[in-house]
Amino acid sequence: MIDLKALAEDAAYRAGAIRKGFDSADVDRLNALNEGFKASLAATESLRAESNAMSKAIGNAAPEERQAKIAEAGEFKTRLQESEESLAGLKTEMETLALTVPNPAHETVPDGGEDDYRVEKEVGEQTPEPKFNHAELGEHLSIVDTKKAVAISGSRFAYVLGDAVRMQFALVQWMMDRLSKHHFVPAVVPVLVREDMMVDAGFFPGDRDSVYELERDELFLVGTSEVGLAGLHRGERLDVDNLPLRYVGYSSCFRREAGTYGKDTAGLFRVHQFDKVEMFVYSHPDRSWDELELLLQLEEETFQQLELPYRVITVAAGDLGGAAAKKYDVEVWIPSEGRYRELTSCSNYTDFSGRRMGTRIKTDDGNVAVHTLNGTACAIGRTLLAIFENHQNADGSLNVPKVLQPYCGGLEVIEPR
């Protein structure tokens, strides 16, 4: 949820929403609705005050006066009801529209759409094209099987097998160890959540099509553990002294990938179900931009230590999604494709989700919505795939990255079985 007051009064805030593609006519319409709502609220409340006073008077009235007063109050009530109905109508209209307004882009975010990102840095030397692409290598080493998965679940599912599974849990354990040094509290979160949780976390109504719905139980399968982590302090007031609160979630993630037919059909890159380690931070508003830089730094270190060449981009305003005010993508070099592909990202949602969740902090200026941030610690499927491509030997065997070897029982090389 955006800050309606800021949208009306703060030109920069308004401009940030419009840069994300929101119609400026709708901003005007929303502001007008808000004004109308406030006027109607004041009118309704003063009628209500009158009505309350009348009721109170009945309680205190002498018995012989009661009937007359009750009749009078009954007549007055219809006026109040009319006013209440029109107020409710305005409120619904305003809230429905307000929910569609995106969190304004930060001033450091470039204009434009998907292709208008800004490259911040490139690190590492691009690996030459390997013998096998990631999908081929997975089959070659019998550590990924998509054909069998298709038979039981349809396209975009995969089995991860054998030493790849050892690497998967090595990645998880390694991340947990590293993040615990930065006081991230580990969390395994619910992957089935209610609709209002999807709204409050900032995903609905915008991303509804990309989420699996279990209609019979009125539950939704989350696309990221971020949903569960964002809901952890719903309705709470957090103590300033405990901030920042950092969590690291682990869960399976489910995505419908609607509208991506024909894209990335091979291997693990784009599947309906994958496991992910996710960072999530509750921050004081004054500190959230520093926290974003920390998340980025942690993500970069991951690829430095895994010895994967990468670059960092700042995503352009039009490609940010509803909730993020700013987002970095960290893209790893995929030599078989000759391009960088997104492996992790981190975003500052500022107060967008905190306001919906009712997660607030007590400050000298009263209670304010907490800022929330999230960042991918490790999207496991894509990380495995990047390792397949970048650590492949000429003979088609695969080197286990050095930092993961201790977590894989000393395993150094994966050979065909």
Place this chain on the structure above:
RNA sequence: GGAGAGAUGGCAGAGUGGACGAUUGCGUCGGUCUUGAAAACCGUUGAGCCUACGGGUUCCGGGGGUUCGAAUCCCCCUCUCUCCGCCA
């Protein structure tokens, strides 16, 4: 899945149609006393929204309803607990 009980402020727990935004206890914060602390005593202490900053209004799990008036009565939903069944 079946049967029953419940949901009230930071926590515990009263309140069953008008005096209740809510008794009380604990906790919180401030003070008295004390070299300091504890104890004791005195006081303080929920949140949202609107505001011409005087105030107004809403909130007792959520949503509807009855009534001039609802924490209290009625309906629906959600959740929690107990017993049975099932189960990693």
